[in-house]
Structures are given as C-alpha cells and as structure tokens.
Amino acid sequence: MRFLRKSLTGLFLLSITLGLLAFAGIMVRDAVVAQMAREAVVPQARERVFSVNVVSMRLETAVPVLTSFGEVQSRRTLEIRAAAAGTVVELDPAFVEGGQVTAGQVLARIDPANAQSELDRAESDLLDARAEVREAERALIIARDELVAAEDQVVLRETALRRQRDLLERNVGTAAAVESAELSLSSERQSVLTRRQAVATAEARIDQAATRLRRGEIARDEAERRLNDTEIRGEFAGTLSNVTVVAGRLVSTNEQLAQLVDPQALEVAFRVSTQQYARLLDEAGRLRGAPVTVTLDFFGTNISAQGVISREGAAVGEGQTGRQLFATLEAPRGFKPGDFVAVSIKEAPLDDVARLPATAVNAAQEVLAVGDDDRLETVQVQVLRRQGDDVLVRGRGIAGREVVAQRTPLLGAGIKVKPLRQNAVPEVPDMVELTDERRAKLVAFIEENTRMPEAAKTRLLAQLSQKQVPAEMVERLESRMGG
Structure with a gap:
C-alpha cells in the first residue's frame, strides 16, 4: 500500500508538470504568432521647433558714445x-x-646781502647824479644871467661910441676917444661870445647830468630787481x-x-x-x-x-x-x-536707428527676423556703431520687426521657432484628465522604453501620476507610440 501510494503521487506530479509545460508552449506559440501577425507601426515625423529670444526693432534717435583712454595733465x-x-x-x-x-x-629767500649792497651803491650814485643835475641847472641860470649882463654892456658901449662920434663930428671930441670907444665895444662883444659859450657849456652839462641821472635810475632799478630776485614767490x-x-x-x-x-x-x-x-x-x-x-x-x-x-x-x-x-x-x-x-565722447546723434544685442548680427551684417508662421527670415542691415554689447543698426523695412537676440549655428532662414519675448507672460500649458486605460498604456510605454534616461522616466511618471497631465506631453508620447 505504501509503495502504491508513492507511485500514484509521482504519476500525479508528472502529469501536472507535463500539462504545465504544454500550456507554456502553447502560450509562447500564440505570442509569437500574434507578434508576427501584428503590423509594423512607423512613428510620425514631427518638425523640430526651436525656442528663441526675440527683441523688437524700435527706431529711435541714439547718441553714440566713443570710448578711449588718456592721461590727465595740467x-x-x-x-x-x-x-x-x-x-x-x-x-x-x-x-x-x-x-x-x-x-x-x-616761498623761499636767498641771502640778499650782496644784492642789498648793490642797491645801496646804486642809490648813492643816484643821489650824486641828482645833485649834479641841480648844480648844472644853477650853473645854466648863472651863465644866462652873465650873458644878459654882457649884452647890456654891449648896448652901453654902442651908445658911448655914437656919442664920441657925434662929438668928433662937432669937433668937440677927439679921434683917440672914438678909437677907445670902438675898442671897448669890440671887447664887450667878445665877452658876449664868451658868455654864450658858457651858456652852451652849461646846457651840455645839464644833458650830461640828465643822462647820468637816467643811468643811475637804471642801475637802481636793476639792483632792486636783483634784490627782488632773492625772493621766490608763487x-x-x-x-x-x-x-x-x-x-x-x-x-x-x-x-x-x-x-x-x-x-x-x-x-x-x-x-x-x-x-x-x-x-x-x-x-x-x-x-x-x-x-x-x-x-x-x-x-x-x-x-x-x-x-x-x-x-x-x-x-x-x-x-x-x-x-x-x-x-x-x-x-x-x-x-x-x-x-x-577712460574717456567717453558723445558723438553726433543718429536718427532712425535700432539698438540690438551684438549677438543678433553676424559677420555679413544680417539678422534673423521672425516672419509669417513664426519662420525665420534673413534681413540685411547696416551696422553703424558698436556700443559695448549692443550695436546700432539701420535698414529698410525693419521698424517694428522681431529679430533673434542670440544667433546659433542651428538657426537659419526657413526654420520654425517659438518666440520668447521679453517681459511676456508665460503661457499656462493645457491640462487633460486621462482615463485609467490611457494612463496605463502611457506608463507601460515609458517603462518599456530602454533608450529613455532614468531621470526623464522618473519625471514623466511623476507627471502621469497626477490627476491632470499636460496635453502637449500626452500628444508627444502618443505620437511616439504610434497612436
């Protein structure tokens, strides 16, 4: 009985094992057949859209500033x-x-002893010159008085000569008396010439004294300047x-x-x-x-x-x-x-110019402007001035247009962009509420994706765990799943 019981138990376990193996083989075959019968799903290609910072080109009157460096001097x-x-x-x-x-x-004073001595000697010589002038003036006065007296004597001698000649004509006088009167007149006339010479000598003495006085004054002034030169002033x-x-x-x-x-x-x-x-x-x-x-x-x-x-x-x-x-x-x-x-010089004002970041213009003086359907267009501009990190440009038809603030090698004409405007209010993404079945499919797709980084998986799964999920994210995942 014991042997029979063990034999039956072994047969039962063997039958169960064979049944399970058969069931597993059937499941594998059905999975392979289903996979082979499933049509290949090709993900739909989507155009890549770049987010770019844009600035508006507003025309204004700008005053360019020229920068240089220099040295301060007095x-x-x-x-x-x-x-x-x-x-x-x-x-x-x-x-x-x-x-x-x-x-x-x-500020300073140099020893003035020698200069003071020269000034004293010059003042002493000046006193002598002034005394000589006064003496010459007095001598001239005396000489002129003597000349007047001599001329008066001539007049008297001429009168005496006429009287002697009258007496001689009346046979009262003598010829000797007339001759004596003529000699006296001649002597007095000679005395007048001598006095005139004395007056001329006195006048010449005055001129010499004046010249000496002037030289004395010049010497005195030079001595004063030399004395003043001993003082150094600011x-x-x-x-x-x-x-x-x-x-x-x-x-x-x-x-x-x-x-x-x-x-x-x-x-x-x-x-x-x-x-x-x-x-x-x-x-x-x-x-x-x-x-x-x-x-x-x-x-x-x-x-x-x-x-x-x-x-x-x-x-x-x-x-x-x-x-x-x-x-x-x-x-x-x-x-x-x-x-x-550093020196900043204001130039003449420039009218109708736009101020842009220097990174918005390439070497060919071109900018990327946002056109219709948010696609980029190449616009030619003229760079007038470079002001630090900005440039002043001028172009035709650029007023009010939006241009890319920072150019990159990925951007070019015809590329679709998403403009990010300064001081713009951020858009609130559209949110949708998923059903349990739709949510489960998205979670399964993320977990089975081997090429997705773990950090991105964690972030997406955290968003899918919320009650409302961004509609853009859902559309992007479903497009990769092929619907």
Missing part, C-alpha cells in the same frame, strides 16, 4: 627756478612736496611737486627748485583712430566741442568729471597713428596729473 605747470645765486636763508613751511601755495606767497595758486631745496642750500642761477601745478586747470590727452576722428568733425571740417566724461577707476570706486574737447594735436607723432585730442575738464575734483583715465 594746462598750467610752472618750473620754479632760482633767479639769483646764493644760500637759501629762509624757506616757507609750505615749500614741500604737495604743499599748497597762494598767488604771490613768498605766481599762482597751486600745488608744489618735485621739490629739491632745503634751507641752507647753496643754489645757482636758473637752478630748478620745484614745480608749481594748478590743480584746477586740468585737461586730458587721449588718442582716437582716424575713423573715429572723422565722426567728431562738423560739416565745415572743424573739430566739434563734443562733451566728454572722464572716469578714473579706484578698485570699484569711480571718480568722474565732465569736460569738452578743446583742441587737437598739430601733427601725428613719429610711430603713432590716429589723432591726439585734448579735452578741458570742468571741476576736476579728485584728479591728479598723470592719472590714466
């Missing part, structure tokens, strides 16, 4: 030199590097630099002691290309007084000042190119001569 720089030789006996406390001086301030208010003198030092004539710089009379010298220079000329070919902005960067802290172009260089320097321009600064607070600064 229009009033004076070399302070010693006009006299000697020892520096006095030095103003402000006569140091960076010292602030005022106009007419005495010609205008400014700041001292390159100071090389100390009290007690022996200086020579024309030796440079310092430099006086006017901190308010500053200008900037900068260089532009010939093409940029041509933009700054007016209709008459003269340089315009264009406004400029000078900026000095102190590690993020900028100092700026306004100015205007004042003049241009007379010639192009050897080995240089372009043109050198000079701009006068207004209220240059914080600037010093020698500062390296």
Whole structure:
C-alpha cells in the first residue's frame, strides 16, 4: 500500500508538470504568432521647433558714445627756478612736496646781502647824479644871467661910441676917444661870445647830468630787481611737486627748485583712430566741442568729471597713428596729473536707428527676423556703431520687426521657432484628465522604453501620476507610440 501510494503521487506530479509545460508552449506559440501577425507601426515625423529670444526693432534717435583712454595733465605747470645765486636763508613751511601755495606767497629767500649792497651803491650814485643835475641847472641860470649882463654892456658901449662920434663930428671930441670907444665895444662883444659859450657849456652839462641821472635810475632799478630776485614767490595758486631745496642750500642761477601745478586747470590727452576722428568733425571740417566724461577707476570706486574737447594735436607723432585730442575738464575734483583715465565722447546723434544685442548680427551684417508662421527670415542691415554689447543698426523695412537676440549655428532662414519675448507672460500649458486605460498604456510605454534616461522616466511618471497631465506631453508620447 505504501509503495502504491508513492507511485500514484509521482504519476500525479508528472502529469501536472507535463500539462504545465504544454500550456507554456502553447502560450509562447500564440505570442509569437500574434507578434508576427501584428503590423509594423512607423512613428510620425514631427518638425523640430526651436525656442528663441526675440527683441523688437524700435527706431529711435541714439547718441553714440566713443570710448578711449588718456592721461590727465595740467594746462598750467610752472618750473620754479632760482633767479639769483646764493644760500637759501629762509624757506616757507609750505615749500614741500604737495604743499599748497597762494598767488604771490613768498616761498623761499636767498641771502640778499650782496644784492642789498648793490642797491645801496646804486642809490648813492643816484643821489650824486641828482645833485649834479641841480648844480648844472644853477650853473645854466648863472651863465644866462652873465650873458644878459654882457649884452647890456654891449648896448652901453654902442651908445658911448655914437656919442664920441657925434662929438668928433662937432669937433668937440677927439679921434683917440672914438678909437677907445670902438675898442671897448669890440671887447664887450667878445665877452658876449664868451658868455654864450658858457651858456652852451652849461646846457651840455645839464644833458650830461640828465643822462647820468637816467643811468643811475637804471642801475637802481636793476639792483632792486636783483634784490627782488632773492625772493621766490608763487605766481599762482597751486600745488608744489618735485621739490629739491632745503634751507641752507647753496643754489645757482636758473637752478630748478620745484614745480608749481594748478590743480584746477586740468585737461586730458587721449588718442582716437582716424575713423573715429572723422565722426567728431562738423560739416565745415572743424573739430566739434563734443562733451566728454572722464572716469578714473579706484578698485570699484569711480571718480568722474565732465569736460569738452578743446583742441587737437598739430601733427601725428613719429610711430603713432590716429589723432591726439585734448579735452578741458570742468571741476576736476579728485584728479591728479598723470592719472590714466577712460574717456567717453558723445558723438553726433543718429536718427532712425535700432539698438540690438551684438549677438543678433553676424559677420555679413544680417539678422534673423521672425516672419509669417513664426519662420525665420534673413534681413540685411547696416551696422553703424558698436556700443559695448549692443550695436546700432539701420535698414529698410525693419521698424517694428522681431529679430533673434542670440544667433546659433542651428538657426537659419526657413526654420520654425517659438518666440520668447521679453517681459511676456508665460503661457499656462493645457491640462487633460486621462482615463485609467490611457494612463496605463502611457506608463507601460515609458517603462518599456530602454533608450529613455532614468531621470526623464522618473519625471514623466511623476507627471502621469497626477490627476491632470499636460496635453502637449500626452500628444508627444502618443505620437511616439504610434497612436
């Protein structure tokens, strides 16, 4: 009985195993037949649409800004030199590097002993010259008086001669008396000539005294100038630099002691290309007084000042190119001569131009404009100026059109795009509610797709688990499933 029971159990298990194997073979055969009988489904090809940032081309009147670099320099720089030789006996406390001086301030004094002695001698000689002038004037007066007296004597002698001749004609006088009267008249006339010579000598003495007086005054003035040259003064208010003198030092004539710089009379010298220079000329070919902005960067802290172009260089320097321009600064607070600064020059306004990002224009000066059905078109423009990351363009029929802000090699004429406009309200995607059967098919397709990344699968499955699913995503998955 025991053997029979075990035999029957074995037969039962064997029959069950054979039945299951047969059932499995039938299922495999049916699956293969169904798969072979199923028609191949070809996914429908869809046109690829690119999302691009677009900007609107609005025509405006723009003022281009030309950028250059230059150096700040002073229009009033004076070399302070010693006009006299000697020892520096006095030095103003402000006569140091960076010292602030005022106009007419005495900065230093050179030993004035020798100059003072020369001035004293010149004044003494001038006193002698003045005394000589006074003595010559008195001598001239006396000489003229003596001449008058001598002429009066001649008159008297002529009267006496006539009287003696009358007496001789009446036979009362003698010939000897007449002869004696003639001799006296001749002597007096000779005396008049002598007095006239004395007057001429006195007049010549006055001229000589006047010349001596003038020479004395010139010598006195020169001595005063030499004495004044021992004082070194500031010609205008400014700041001292390159100071090389100390009290007690022996200086020579024309030796440079310092430099006086006017901190308010500053200008900037900068260089532009010939093409940029041509933009700054007016209709008459003269340089315009264009406004400029000078900026000095102190590690993020900028100092700026306004100015205007004042003049241009007379010639192009050897080995240089372009043109050198000079701009006068207004209220240059914080600037010093020698500062390296950035210069921004405002050009003449340009009418009917559009401002676009530089990435919107290619080397052929073309832009991609959004046309009908959101397809791109190539539009030719003229690049007038480049302003940092932007360009100013002008073209025919570009007003109000939308162009691609950033060109890429994937974009070209005829490609369909999805414009992304600045400050546009984002569109809310359409949502649909799926049935359980439709949802299960989509989940099965995603799970069976071996080429899809795991991150994308997780994201799509998470969206399908929601009650409402984006309609665009559902359409895209179903198109890949072939309906």
